[in-house]
Amino acid sequence: MKELNLEKLKYPIGKFIAPENYSKEYLAEKIAAIESLPEKLANETIHLTDEQLDTPYRPDGWTVRQVIHHCAESHMHCYIRLKWTLTENNPVIKPYDEVLWSEINDNLTMPIQPTLDLLKGLHFRLGYIMRNLSESDLEKTFIHPADNSENKLKKIIGMYAWHGNHHLTHITTLKNYKDWK
Incomplete structure:
Protein backbone atom coordinates (compact mmCIF):
# COMPACT_ATOMS: atom_id res chain seq x y z
CA MET A 1 0.00 0.00 0.00
CA LYS A 2 1.03 3.62 -0.46
CA GLU A 3 2.36 5.65 2.48
CA LEU A 4 -0.38 5.48 5.09
CA ASN A 5 -1.29 7.82 7.90
CA LEU A 6 -2.82 5.32 10.34
CA GLU A 7 -4.52 7.99 12.48
CA LYS A 8 -6.12 9.51 9.36
CA LEU A 9 -7.30 6.03 8.31
CA LYS A 10 -8.79 5.42 11.78
CA TYR A 11 -10.49 8.83 11.95
CA PRO A 12 -10.91 10.06 8.37
CA ILE A 13 -13.35 12.81 9.40
CA GLY A 14 -11.69 13.45 12.78
CA LYS A 15 -12.97 12.46 16.20
CA PHE A 16 -16.43 13.51 17.35
CA ILE A 17 -16.48 16.94 18.95
CA ALA A 18 -19.65 17.92 20.79
CA PRO A 19 -20.83 21.41 19.89
CA GLU A 20 -21.28 24.08 22.51
CA ASN A 21 -24.76 24.85 21.19
CA TYR A 22 -27.30 22.30 19.99
CA SER A 23 -29.38 24.56 17.76
CA LYS A 24 -32.51 23.34 16.01
CA GLU A 25 -30.59 23.61 12.73
CA TYR A 26 -27.69 21.52 14.05
CA LEU A 27 -30.03 18.81 15.33
CA ALA A 28 -32.09 18.79 12.11
CA GLU A 29 -28.90 18.44 10.05
CA LYS A 30 -27.64 15.56 12.20
CA ILE A 31 -31.00 13.77 12.14
CA ALA A 32 -31.06 14.10 8.34
CA ALA A 33 -27.57 12.55 8.25
CA ILE A 34 -28.81 9.64 10.38
CA GLU A 35 -31.83 9.15 8.13
CA SER A 36 -29.76 9.17 4.95
CA LEU A 37 -27.02 6.78 6.10
CA PRO A 38 -28.66 3.50 5.01
CA GLU A 39 -29.10 4.68 1.41
CA LYS A 40 -25.54 6.05 1.29
CA LEU A 41 -24.11 2.79 2.68
CA ALA A 42 -26.13 0.74 0.19
CA ASN A 43 -25.05 2.92 -2.74
CA GLU A 44 -21.40 2.50 -1.79
CA THR A 45 -21.44 -1.23 -1.04
CA ILE A 46 -24.24 -3.24 -2.64
CA HIS A 47 -22.29 -3.77 -5.89
CA LEU A 48 -19.05 -4.84 -4.18
CA THR A 49 -17.79 -8.39 -4.58
CA ASP A 50 -17.24 -10.70 -1.62
CA GLU A 51 -13.51 -10.16 -2.03
CA GLN A 52 -13.99 -6.39 -1.81
CA LEU A 53 -16.38 -6.70 1.15
CA ASP A 54 -13.74 -8.78 2.93
CA THR A 55 -11.04 -6.14 2.46
CA PRO A 56 -10.01 -4.22 5.59
CA TYR A 57 -10.35 -0.45 5.33
CA ARG A 58 -6.94 -0.07 7.02
CA PRO A 59 -4.13 -2.36 8.27
CA ASP A 60 -5.45 -4.34 11.25
CA GLY A 61 -8.88 -2.80 10.71
CA TRP A 62 -12.30 -4.23 10.06
CA THR A 63 -13.40 -5.37 6.65
CA VAL A 64 -16.09 -3.46 4.76
CA ARG A 65 -18.50 -6.28 5.67
CA GLU A 98 -17.73 -4.04 19.70
CA VAL A 99 -14.44 -5.77 18.83
CA LEU A 100 -15.67 -9.14 20.11
CA TRP A 101 -19.01 -8.63 18.38
CA SER A 102 -17.18 -7.91 15.11
CA GLU A 103 -15.44 -11.28 15.34
CA ILE A 104 -18.65 -13.34 15.57
CA ASN A 105 -19.37 -15.39 12.46
CA ASP A 106 -22.31 -13.30 11.23
CA ASN A 107 -20.11 -10.20 11.03
CA LEU A 108 -17.41 -12.12 9.20
CA THR A 109 -19.45 -14.02 6.61
CA MET A 110 -23.09 -12.91 6.42
CA PRO A 111 -24.30 -11.14 3.28
CA ILE A 112 -24.75 -7.39 3.74
CA GLN A 113 -28.25 -7.05 2.23
CA PRO A 114 -30.14 -8.14 5.39
CA THR A 115 -28.11 -5.65 7.43
CA LEU A 116 -28.73 -2.87 4.91
CA ASP A 117 -32.46 -3.68 5.14
CA LEU A 118 -32.27 -3.59 8.94
CA LEU A 119 -30.48 -0.22 8.83
CA LYS A 120 -33.17 1.22 6.56
CA GLY A 121 -35.95 0.46 9.05
CA LEU A 122 -33.85 1.26 12.10
CA HIS A 123 -32.77 4.66 10.80
CA PHE A 124 -36.33 5.52 9.81
CA ARG A 125 -37.33 4.84 13.42
CA LEU A 126 -34.36 6.74 14.83
CA GLY A 127 -35.16 9.75 12.67
CA TYR A 128 -38.84 9.61 13.53
CA ILE A 129 -38.21 9.49 17.28
CA MET A 130 -35.43 12.08 17.17
CA ARG A 131 -37.48 14.57 15.12
CA ASN A 132 -40.25 14.37 17.70
CA LEU A 133 -38.16 14.88 20.84
CA SER A 134 -39.27 17.81 22.96
CA GLU A 135 -36.83 20.33 24.43
CA SER A 136 -37.07 18.52 27.77
CA ASP A 137 -36.54 15.12 26.07
CA LEU A 138 -33.32 16.42 24.48
CA GLU A 139 -31.99 17.20 27.97
CA LYS A 140 -32.69 13.70 29.34
CA THR A 141 -29.60 11.70 30.20
CA PHE A 142 -28.20 8.21 30.54
CA ILE A 143 -25.04 7.02 32.25
CA HIS A 144 -22.37 5.12 30.35
CA PRO A 145 -20.70 2.82 32.92
CA ALA A 146 -17.33 2.70 31.12
CA ASP A 147 -16.51 6.18 32.43
CA ASN A 148 -19.64 7.07 34.45
CA SER A 149 -20.29 9.86 31.96
CA GLU A 150 -23.71 11.42 31.70
CA ASN A 151 -24.90 11.72 28.09
CA LYS A 152 -27.79 13.90 26.95
CA LEU A 153 -30.00 12.74 24.10
CA LYS A 154 -29.11 15.83 22.11
CA LYS A 155 -25.44 14.79 22.29
CA ILE A 156 -26.06 11.27 21.00
CA ILE A 157 -27.87 12.68 17.96
CA GLY A 158 -24.61 14.36 16.98
CA MET A 159 -22.50 11.38 18.01
CA TYR A 160 -24.43 8.85 15.92
CA ALA A 161 -24.57 11.15 12.89
CA TRP A 162 -20.78 11.43 13.21
CA HIS A 163 -20.46 7.66 13.74
CA GLY A 164 -22.33 6.82 10.55
CA ASN A 165 -20.33 9.31 8.49
CA HIS A 166 -17.11 8.10 10.13
CA HIS A 167 -17.70 4.54 8.92
CA LEU A 168 -19.12 5.58 5.55
CA THR A 169 -15.89 7.50 5.00
CA HIS A 170 -13.85 4.41 5.93
CA ILE A 171 -15.57 2.66 3.03
CA THR A 172 -15.34 5.51 0.51
CA THR A 173 -11.68 6.15 1.34
CA LEU A 174 -10.86 2.47 0.76
CA LYS A 175 -12.83 2.46 -2.50
CA ASN A 176 -10.98 5.54 -3.72
CA TYR A 177 -7.62 4.12 -2.68
CA LYS A 178 -8.33 0.82 -4.45
CA ASP A 179 -9.96 2.59 -7.41
CA TRP A 180 -13.16 0.56 -7.01
CA LYS A 181 -16.13 1.97 -8.87
Missing part, protein backbone atom coordinates in the same frame (compact mmCIF):
# COMPACT_ATOMS: atom_id res chain seq x y z
CA GLN A 66 -17.67 -5.93 9.38
CA VAL A 67 -18.08 -2.15 9.21
CA ILE A 68 -21.58 -2.47 7.76
CA HIS A 69 -22.65 -5.02 10.38
CA HIS A 70 -21.04 -2.92 13.13
CA CYS A 71 -23.07 0.13 12.07
CA ALA A 72 -26.28 -1.83 12.52
CA GLU A 73 -25.21 -3.19 15.91
CA SER A 74 -24.02 0.16 17.20
CA HIS A 75 -27.09 2.00 15.98
CA MET A 76 -29.40 -0.63 17.49
CA HIS A 77 -27.71 0.22 20.78
CA CYS A 78 -28.42 3.89 20.07
CA TYR A 79 -32.10 3.07 19.56
CA ILE A 80 -32.32 1.09 22.81
CA ARG A 81 -30.40 3.75 24.75
CA LEU A 82 -32.75 6.39 23.41
CA LYS A 83 -35.83 4.41 24.46
CA TRP A 84 -34.39 3.68 27.93
CA THR A 85 -33.60 7.35 28.40
CA LEU A 86 -37.11 8.38 27.41
CA THR A 87 -38.73 5.87 29.77
CA GLU A 88 -36.37 5.74 32.77
CA ASN A 89 -34.74 8.37 34.94
CA ASN A 90 -31.03 8.64 33.99
CA PRO A 91 -30.58 4.91 33.30
CA VAL A 92 -27.23 3.17 33.35
CA ILE A 93 -26.91 1.62 29.90
CA LYS A 94 -25.30 -1.71 29.12
CA PRO A 95 -22.10 -1.39 27.12
CA TYR A 96 -20.88 -4.05 24.70
CA ASP A 97 -17.50 -5.09 23.33
Whole structure:
Protein backbone atom coordinates (compact mmCIF):
# COMPACT_ATOMS: atom_id res chain seq x y z
CA MET A 1 0.00 0.00 0.00
CA LYS A 2 1.03 3.62 -0.46
CA GLU A 3 2.36 5.65 2.48
CA LEU A 4 -0.38 5.48 5.09
CA ASN A 5 -1.29 7.82 7.90
CA LEU A 6 -2.82 5.32 10.34
CA GLU A 7 -4.52 7.99 12.48
CA LYS A 8 -6.12 9.51 9.36
CA LEU A 9 -7.30 6.03 8.31
CA LYS A 10 -8.79 5.42 11.78
CA TYR A 11 -10.49 8.83 11.95
CA PRO A 12 -10.91 10.06 8.37
CA ILE A 13 -13.35 12.81 9.40
CA GLY A 14 -11.69 13.45 12.78
CA LYS A 15 -12.97 12.46 16.20
CA PHE A 16 -16.43 13.51 17.35
CA ILE A 17 -16.48 16.94 18.95
CA ALA A 18 -19.65 17.92 20.79
CA PRO A 19 -20.83 21.41 19.89
CA GLU A 20 -21.28 24.08 22.51
CA ASN A 21 -24.76 24.85 21.19
CA TYR A 22 -27.30 22.30 19.99
CA SER A 23 -29.38 24.56 17.76
CA LYS A 24 -32.51 23.34 16.01
CA GLU A 25 -30.59 23.61 12.73
CA TYR A 26 -27.69 21.52 14.05
CA LEU A 27 -30.03 18.81 15.33
CA ALA A 28 -32.09 18.79 12.11
CA GLU A 29 -28.90 18.44 10.05
CA LYS A 30 -27.64 15.56 12.20
CA ILE A 31 -31.00 13.77 12.14
CA ALA A 32 -31.06 14.10 8.34
CA ALA A 33 -27.57 12.55 8.25
CA ILE A 34 -28.81 9.64 10.38
CA GLU A 35 -31.83 9.15 8.13
CA SER A 36 -29.76 9.17 4.95
CA LEU A 37 -27.02 6.78 6.10
CA PRO A 38 -28.66 3.50 5.01
CA GLU A 39 -29.10 4.68 1.41
CA LYS A 40 -25.54 6.05 1.29
CA LEU A 41 -24.11 2.79 2.68
CA ALA A 42 -26.13 0.74 0.19
CA ASN A 43 -25.05 2.92 -2.74
CA GLU A 44 -21.40 2.50 -1.79
CA THR A 45 -21.44 -1.23 -1.04
CA ILE A 46 -24.24 -3.24 -2.64
CA HIS A 47 -22.29 -3.77 -5.89
CA LEU A 48 -19.05 -4.84 -4.18
CA THR A 49 -17.79 -8.39 -4.58
CA ASP A 50 -17.24 -10.70 -1.62
CA GLU A 51 -13.51 -10.16 -2.03
CA GLN A 52 -13.99 -6.39 -1.81
CA LEU A 53 -16.38 -6.70 1.15
CA ASP A 54 -13.74 -8.78 2.93
CA THR A 55 -11.04 -6.14 2.46
CA PRO A 56 -10.01 -4.22 5.59
CA TYR A 57 -10.35 -0.45 5.33
CA ARG A 58 -6.94 -0.07 7.02
CA PRO A 59 -4.13 -2.36 8.27
CA ASP A 60 -5.45 -4.34 11.25
CA GLY A 61 -8.88 -2.80 10.71
CA TRP A 62 -12.30 -4.23 10.06
CA THR A 63 -13.40 -5.37 6.65
CA VAL A 64 -16.09 -3.46 4.76
CA ARG A 65 -18.50 -6.28 5.67
CA GLN A 66 -17.67 -5.93 9.38
CA VAL A 67 -18.08 -2.15 9.21
CA ILE A 68 -21.58 -2.47 7.76
CA HIS A 69 -22.65 -5.02 10.38
CA HIS A 70 -21.04 -2.92 13.13
CA CYS A 71 -23.07 0.13 12.07
CA ALA A 72 -26.28 -1.83 12.52
CA GLU A 73 -25.21 -3.19 15.91
CA SER A 74 -24.02 0.16 17.20
CA HIS A 75 -27.09 2.00 15.98
CA MET A 76 -29.40 -0.63 17.49
CA HIS A 77 -27.71 0.22 20.78
CA CYS A 78 -28.42 3.89 20.07
CA TYR A 79 -32.10 3.07 19.56
CA ILE A 80 -32.32 1.09 22.81
CA ARG A 81 -30.40 3.75 24.75
CA LEU A 82 -32.75 6.39 23.41
CA LYS A 83 -35.83 4.41 24.46
CA TRP A 84 -34.39 3.68 27.93
CA THR A 85 -33.60 7.35 28.40
CA LEU A 86 -37.11 8.38 27.41
CA THR A 87 -38.73 5.87 29.77
CA GLU A 88 -36.37 5.74 32.77
CA ASN A 89 -34.74 8.37 34.94
CA ASN A 90 -31.03 8.64 33.99
CA PRO A 91 -30.58 4.91 33.30
CA VAL A 92 -27.23 3.17 33.35
CA ILE A 93 -26.91 1.62 29.90
CA LYS A 94 -25.30 -1.71 29.12
CA PRO A 95 -22.10 -1.39 27.12
CA TYR A 96 -20.88 -4.05 24.70
CA ASP A 97 -17.50 -5.09 23.33
CA GLU A 98 -17.73 -4.04 19.70
CA VAL A 99 -14.44 -5.77 18.83
CA LEU A 100 -15.67 -9.14 20.11
CA TRP A 101 -19.01 -8.63 18.38
CA SER A 102 -17.18 -7.91 15.11
CA GLU A 103 -15.44 -11.28 15.34
CA ILE A 104 -18.65 -13.34 15.57
CA ASN A 105 -19.37 -15.39 12.46
CA ASP A 106 -22.31 -13.30 11.23
CA ASN A 107 -20.11 -10.20 11.03
CA LEU A 108 -17.41 -12.12 9.20
CA THR A 109 -19.45 -14.02 6.61
CA MET A 110 -23.09 -12.91 6.42
CA PRO A 111 -24.30 -11.14 3.28
CA ILE A 112 -24.75 -7.39 3.74
CA GLN A 113 -28.25 -7.05 2.23
CA PRO A 114 -30.14 -8.14 5.39
CA THR A 115 -28.11 -5.65 7.43
CA LEU A 116 -28.73 -2.87 4.91
CA ASP A 117 -32.46 -3.68 5.14
CA LEU A 118 -32.27 -3.59 8.94
CA LEU A 119 -30.48 -0.22 8.83
CA LYS A 120 -33.17 1.22 6.56
CA GLY A 121 -35.95 0.46 9.05
CA LEU A 122 -33.85 1.26 12.10
CA HIS A 123 -32.77 4.66 10.80
CA PHE A 124 -36.33 5.52 9.81
CA ARG A 125 -37.33 4.84 13.42
CA LEU A 126 -34.36 6.74 14.83
CA GLY A 127 -35.16 9.75 12.67
CA TYR A 128 -38.84 9.61 13.53
CA ILE A 129 -38.21 9.49 17.28
CA MET A 130 -35.43 12.08 17.17
CA ARG A 131 -37.48 14.57 15.12
CA ASN A 132 -40.25 14.37 17.70
CA LEU A 133 -38.16 14.88 20.84
CA SER A 134 -39.27 17.81 22.96
CA GLU A 135 -36.83 20.33 24.43
CA SER A 136 -37.07 18.52 27.77
CA ASP A 137 -36.54 15.12 26.07
CA LEU A 138 -33.32 16.42 24.48
CA GLU A 139 -31.99 17.20 27.97
CA LYS A 140 -32.69 13.70 29.34
CA THR A 141 -29.60 11.70 30.20
CA PHE A 142 -28.20 8.21 30.54
CA ILE A 143 -25.04 7.02 32.25
CA HIS A 144 -22.37 5.12 30.35
CA PRO A 145 -20.70 2.82 32.92
CA ALA A 146 -17.33 2.70 31.12
CA ASP A 147 -16.51 6.18 32.43
CA ASN A 148 -19.64 7.07 34.45
CA SER A 149 -20.29 9.86 31.96
CA GLU A 150 -23.71 11.42 31.70
CA ASN A 151 -24.90 11.72 28.09
CA LYS A 152 -27.79 13.90 26.95
CA LEU A 153 -30.00 12.74 24.10
CA LYS A 154 -29.11 15.83 22.11
CA LYS A 155 -25.44 14.79 22.29
CA ILE A 156 -26.06 11.27 21.00
CA ILE A 157 -27.87 12.68 17.96
CA GLY A 158 -24.61 14.36 16.98
CA MET A 159 -22.50 11.38 18.01
CA TYR A 160 -24.43 8.85 15.92
CA ALA A 161 -24.57 11.15 12.89
CA TRP A 162 -20.78 11.43 13.21
CA HIS A 163 -20.46 7.66 13.74
CA GLY A 164 -22.33 6.82 10.55
CA ASN A 165 -20.33 9.31 8.49
CA HIS A 166 -17.11 8.10 10.13
CA HIS A 167 -17.70 4.54 8.92
CA LEU A 168 -19.12 5.58 5.55
CA THR A 169 -15.89 7.50 5.00
CA HIS A 170 -13.85 4.41 5.93
CA ILE A 171 -15.57 2.66 3.03
CA THR A 172 -15.34 5.51 0.51
CA THR A 173 -11.68 6.15 1.34
CA LEU A 174 -10.86 2.47 0.76
CA LYS A 175 -12.83 2.46 -2.50
CA ASN A 176 -10.98 5.54 -3.72
CA TYR A 177 -7.62 4.12 -2.68
CA LYS A 178 -8.33 0.82 -4.45
CA ASP A 179 -9.96 2.59 -7.41
CA TRP A 180 -13.16 0.56 -7.01
CA LYS A 181 -16.13 1.97 -8.87
